[in-house]
Amino acid sequence: MASGVSDGIEPVLAALSTMQANVDRSQKSEAHEYLEKFQKSPEAWAKTHSLLSSPKTTSEAKLFAATTLKGKITYDLDQLPRESLTSLRDSLLTLLVSFREGPRPIRTQLCVCLANLAIQMLEWKNVLGQVGSTLGNSAGDCILEFLTILPEEVTEGRKINLTEEELTTRTKDLLEDNAAQVLALLIQYARSSPTAASNPRLFECISSWLREIPATDVVNSFLFDALINALSDEYSFDAAVDCLCTILRDTREVDESVGTIRAIYPRIVSLQPKIAQFAQSEDLEIYKGLTRIFAEAGEAWVVMIARFPADFRSLVESILECCGRDRDRDAISLTFLFWYEFKQIITLEKYKEARDQYTEIFNRLVDIMIKHLEYPNPDSVDESDLFDGDREQEEKFREFRHQMGDVLKDCCEVITVTECLGKAFTLIQKWISTYGSQATSTSVPHWQELEAPLFSMRAMGRMVSPEESVVLRQVIPLVVQIPGHGKLRFQAIMALARYTDWTAQHPEFLQPQLNFVIAGFSHSSKEVVRAAALAFKFFGTDCRNLLQSHVTELHPFYESVLDSLPPVSQEEVTEGVACIISAQDLGKIYDTFKMYCDPVIKRMMTRANEAKSAQDDSTRLAVADYLQLLTVFVQNIQPYVSPQQENPAVKYCQEILPVLSAIAENFTSSIPILERVCRCWRYMVLSYRTAILPLLPTLAQQLASGFENSRQGCFLWATDSVLREFAEGAEFVDAATSQAIYNFFEQQALAFLRIMNDLPPEDLPDVIEDFFRLLIDALIYYHQQLLLSPVCQHILSASLSALTLQQEPPLIATLHYLRDFLSYGTDHPNSSNLDGHDSQPPHNPPQMQLAVKQMVVSQGEPLVQRILTGMMFSFPRDCLQDASGVLLVLFELMPQETAVWVKGTIGMLPTGSIRAGEVDRLMNAVDMKVQGGDLRKVRVLLQDFTTSYRRRNVAPREGLGRLEATRFRFDG
Secondary structure (H helix, E strand, O other), X not given: OOOXXXXXXXXHHXXXXXXXXXXXXXXXXHHHXXXXXXXXXXXXXXXXXXXXXXXXXOHHHHHHHHHHHHHHHHHOHHHOOHHHHHHHHHHHHHHHHHOOOOOHHHHHHHHHHHHHHHHHOOOOOOHHHHHHXXXXXXXXXXXXHHHHHHHHHHHOHHHOOOOHHHHHHHHHHHOHHHHHHHHHHHHHHHXXXXXXXXXXXXXXXXXXHOOOOOHHHHHOOHHHHHHHHHOOOOOOHHHHHHHHHHHHHOOOOHHHOHHHHHHHHHHHHOOOHHXXXXXXXXXXXXXXXXXXXXXXXXXXXXXXXHHOOOOOHHHHHHHHHHHHOOOOOOOHHHHHHHHHHHHHHHOOHHHHHHHHHOHHHHHHHXXXXXXXXXXXXXXXXXXXXXXXXXXXXXXXXXXXXXXXXXXXXXXXXXXXXXXXXXXXXXXXXXHHHHHHXXXXXXXXOOOHHHHHHHHHHHHHHHHOOOOOOOOHHHHHHHHOXXXXXXXXXXXXXXXXXXXXXXXXXXXXXXXXXXXHHHHHOOOOOHHHHHHHHHHHHHHHHHOOOOOHHHHHHHHHHHHHHHOOOOHXXXXXXXXXXXXXXXXXXXXXXXXXXXXXXXXXXHHXXXXXXXXXXXXXXXXXXXXXXXXXXXXXXXXXOOOOOOOOOOOHHHHHHHHHHHHHXXXXXXXXXXXXXXXXXXXXXXXXXXXXXXXXXXXXXXXXXXXXXXXXXXXXXXXXXXXXXXHHHOOOOOOOOOHHHHHHHHHHHHHHHHHHHHHHHHOOHHHOHHHHHHHHHHHHXXXXXXXXXXXXXXXXXXXXXXXXXXXOOOOHHHHHHHHHHHHHHHHOOOOOXXXXXXXXXXXXXXXXXXHHHHHHHHHHHHHHHHHHHHHHHHHHHHOOHHHHHHHHHXXXXXXXXXXXXXXXXXXXXXXXXXXXXXXXXXHHHHHHHHHHHHHHOOHHHHHHHHXXXXXXXXXXXXXXXOOOHHHOOOOOOOOO
């Protein structure tokens, strides 16, 4: 292996040089392709050794060679004769000796190489002894690195081509049997010198071996003293923190670790004075590390804290102190999980004593959190830039505030909502009494101190019961008097939006809040306007009954603000008024629906006429936005009407249906418009269900013609809602209607097949996804008609063409359909029962099973080819599980035939891409599992084979030869 021959490495070096040079993309692409092929070639074994041994190659080239060698050992070890593995091991040890002092990235890769070889070389018994003796006593860092990497690679052993039994045995040989020896070696190393005792590599190694070495053994040894001492050494601090946190996590099973916890606890608490020390030094990373230690200890021992609140109080106070002293708010988030888990356990009745003892801690935590919610005080007077232009920092702060809001919710559960809200109320009162008189329309002093408690009120809103009767009665009147400062007004409106369900129970507080929110629509800040729109939606939703009498007077307001709002805010305000309309008496719904929607229709038609001649998309997008508002009305105005009565909402929908149809017919190339029209139609069906029956003939005709003319999948999406709602057996649906719906579905299916005949699947990914999702429901509700129909055979052919795609959504839909379809060849099909009375799976008559099996006989072979080809070359990784699921059902259906098709498909793979004997080993294993009836193991075998093949090979640029898909054809 280590021949030292450098012949043949020049092209590799040239390609590496090209990748780093300033050359055009085509040259880099060519170099990348060459290097990718090189890495998978048998020649790479010798050439990587030459690259690593040559004194003329650069460090970058050596690193590439080491990385390539790692991949070869992990995935391509079968390329070498078994008897040459000893030579490979010796050459790796020689290389590791050469690089034991570095560079570290190369040394790390070589350690990974040696570890992976050790896992697979089952005959190599004395691994640790031979590595240690070869590297020698002076190679401390190198030995520590190898020891660190070995457990990690063994744990990731599933990527290595070993059986489960071999991997289990090797894990025992390399780790379990060596744990005591490694512990003794690490203790001996740590005692050898002060430098060794503080070496970060030592603590990384301990962390890695804690999978095998009990934490108790480490804690009771010299290593733990070294670890605690290393926390005072800046060089080793990070590694020591990681190691200590790993030990703490190992003590989570507190009942089994009581002695260990009692030994660690005083050492952890002794670090508390360092909190103030590091906070003053402004060494952020050290402070974060210290906070992490306390937080991890709290998380690990939260049960012990609840059981023995007095004994562990110092730890909780340390975590609280870390929160309070974190001026830059960079470390506090490390404590959030602890506060959540602590809340979860002490709110249990059995830990009431602990809750009572820690009430004061949570009271202080609320104060700290609200203080940390404050925006920074800018150095300049420009309040529009509070973060000195650092947008990333501003976004981080916004996200961070919501996380702190979650901690406030935790506090509410421990010390009650009233207590927490009371703190926010006190701060608001304090600000008003101190600074309220100084506030003007242009200046609000110390506004941050008012905004923070307002935000906290908003954050805690979800925890407040509508029956709360102490704080909100006092605080709401104060909130509606908040000054017009942008951030204050925004937060005040958002806070009120959180308490609309409370307001619904306290109508006397509604009008001032509604006036305050509506005034927000006139504010100069766009943020405040958006907040007002969102708040109005919640007032309309939760207070619809209180606002029922305001529906007429709100109409001029709706008309006046609609065109000035962004689309999202338009939808929110529309949802609010739609909910108020829905609360009207049945006799008024049609008139109010019409009063609000007719002007929207008029606006839409005006923009539609403009859009016909417009050059840009903005006018067509405006039409789509108005269509979305109509959909919002339809979604939310759902009056309860008996089947014998006319539905007033359906009456209005019948009026606007021709308008929507005209829009769809005139904009067949505008996807946003068509999607919004279909969405509106879909929600007409979902909202009014069988009451929509009078509109059904026209609606079905429009869906059919729209799909045929536009070839857009949204028409199939809307068709799906019709199929579901009017399926056979649905309430109030007669058999004739149900059959008409199936005929309509089959018409859509034939149109899809004609489109597939005209266009390649690459041009139709969205249509394919929507069609196969429609088919999944068709199988559920109309399986008898569909499976016995001639169109089903053509659909199966179309699915084979769809499997040539590489996009995940259409592939997932197609694979799900195939699994459902194939299951009807068995006596346990995937289906659902519309009655809901019978929990037994639906009966699958023999003629249906036979029909499916006949289709599989005729197309099973190309189906297996498409599935396996996709798994080996083209499917996204998230599709592989579903693809193997299709193979599993095929094996259940026709085990012997499917095994033949699998073998035939693998035999068609490109020459040289499969190792000698690999096919025979696979098929022998498959045959054995099939004969034993263990079909799920067959699935695992094929998954492992295709995954391994995919790692070793790339799809040939010249194509897949006999595995290339044929073009779908349909002449129906």
